[in-house]
Amino acid sequence: MVSRVSTNFAYQMITVAIGWQMYALTHSAFYLGLVGLVQFLPMLFLSLFVGHISDRYDRKRIITISQIVQSIFIAVLALGSLNGWITKESFLAIIFFIAVAHSFEGPPMQSLLPNIVTQDVFPRASAFMSSVSEFAVIIGPAVGGILYSFGATFVYALTAVLLIISGTLISQIVIKAQENAKSEPMSIKSLFAGISFIKSRPIVLGAISLDLFAVLFGGATALLPIYASKILMIGSFGLGILRSAPALGALLMSAYLAKKPLKHKVGRIMFTAVIFFGISTMVFAVSKSVVVSFLALFVLGASDVISVVIRSTLVQLQTPDYMRGRVSSVNLIFIGTSNQLGEFESGVTASLFGTVPAALLGGLGTIIVVLLWMKLFPSILHVDRFEASKGY
Template identity: 50%
Template sequence: MQDAAPDAPSLLRQRPFALFLGSRILSAAALQIQVVAVGWQVYDLTDSALALGLVGLAQFLPMLLLTLLVGQVADRVDRRRLVGLCRMVTALGGAGLAWGSLAGWLDRDAIFAFVVLFGTARAFEMPAQQALLAGVVAARDLPRGTAMATSANQVATICGPALGGFLYALGGAGAAYGLAALAFLLAGLMVLAIRIPARTLMRGKVTMESLFSGITFIWSRPALLGAVSLDMMAVLLGGAVALFPIYAKDILETGPWGLGMLRASPAIGALAMSLLLAWRPIGHGAGRRMFLAVILFGVATVVFGLSRSLVLSSAALILLGAADVVSVVVRQSLVQLSTPDEMRGRVAAVNALFIGTSNQLGEFESGVAAALLGPVPAVVLGGVGTVVVACLWMRWFPALLAIDRLEDVSPDAARQNAPFVAKR
């Protein structure tokens, strides 16, 4: 008989997991402070929705170009050191932004150059961080550990934007960038302090087969392919994050503090849901719950797009964040539980590309759509598109819809006898 899985307090008493969470909180908070400052500063300098979209594109392109490489690196080196190094590089870039803002030489092009640097560092960091979680908790604890890690991320996402907006309003961009750089530095030191048993590193020459093995692995598992592609399409179409500065300044007529509130609102809902899932992990019907959550995400996006009230907008974003975290926990748990440890870096890199496509490329898509159609039609059409995609994916990926308990997923059970064929 298996021992009962530890509860949330027991997991927190495990030092490697506690350090992992602490480092994740600091780095996520630093990222959100940085995002608020970059978004407001770029829009203040350019007054352009397209420029906001280009910020997302500048972060996404390094991830797109480096996906196959970063997966190899994450499986061939110590993942703790890789994550720590990436956060140190981001800290140096943040210090450069602070210096440029305070000295007065930072312009739009310089900001884009720093954003490319951050995107490159995150391209290496994300798959290593995702794979590292499976090294600090047991397989049976992954759904709960994923929910707790998501909770930690959302705590930072609530505090970070509000703090970033406050610092920007009070001390300018330099103060916000400086605090973000310090937080990234501390986060890097904390992850380097994690001590876990050594794992077997990938050896041998890099071949075309090994380069594309992460893509092949996901493609051959319909439930996994459905989960990562559904999450990608939902945020790609329904993500209105890049347009928050426009909504805060022009539609809701607030200042940087209002932008901070909009940034924090999805995280409030996500935190509440992730704490609930850490206390009571998803039981039966995991696939069905994921689809329902994505539909709710689309509906909340439409409400936000039509709102002219900061209170209603924040409420819609809170609901959106709660729905999104259900999708995140299901997807991340499937990725970790379906993948052997020796392949987690490569598979996580492909998963990170899907995430980057939805987040950063979604920001670019939102900026272009807003420039062509206006911000409100762009957000509303994106929300409607998300609902349509969820309905199509239920038909095309029945293996995902049929998933019952996440704890029952394994590398063997996740694979179907035949590769993915879309049902039409």
């Protein structure tokens, strides 16, 4: 739990710092989009390989090494910012290497929780982990915004330290025996086994592809530096507050789900939550009030965490342990596409049509995707409760 809090705290702080520093360097929505693209590409090309590794080798060790390497490159950002040699090109290059190291963390991290808790408590544990993580996500952006006012170096230095702490704690966790796939030789077939498995499970395919396309269009958070600077005019600290709003909504909702986990109509609830995600994105897009913008982002975070908890529970419980790394790697590609590539899409759209129209169209696109997915994957609508596969 402490490790997850440290990790999320670090990532939220550095997200604020990277976005604000890039916008300060370039004053360009396009370059804000490029930040998302360079974070997405390593995940796209490495996730399948990393997923296979996490099914064959110690997941704890992979996470620990990944976080330590990330901390090293973040320390380079701190030194570069301190000494003033950071340019937009070197900035993107360092972010790319951080993203490469980070891509080795995702699949084993997603696969670790089922090795720690039993099947019957997994939905509650998933919601609880979301709750404690979102607590850090709330504080992280605000702290990042405050520290950034003293210079980006402070943000990057603290982030590097937190990742080292997190990696050390992960290495000390006691887990159930991991069902490794060592007996299966590495091949093209085994590398793409996660894709084959997901294609054979319509509910899993529909759930993770919904996140891909819905959030891809609804990535208005990438434009927050522009909203904070040009539209709401609230500065870097205000940017941190806006970044905290979705996390506050997610924290309260995940705490509620941890206390009262969903038991019925989970498929229908997931679709409804994503529709609210799209509506709140549209409200935020046209708002010129700090209060309304904060409330819209609050609802966005609350609705998103409902979808996340349902989707992650469906995927993890229906996947046998020896496949979880590879399935999680595919899931992370979908998530990365929706988040990082979604940020790139938002940046490009904003540079072409303007910030407000881009965010508004993104929210509308999310709602259209949900309605389409309800037709393409009707089996999800009929999912009433969480059921585990025999290989849990």
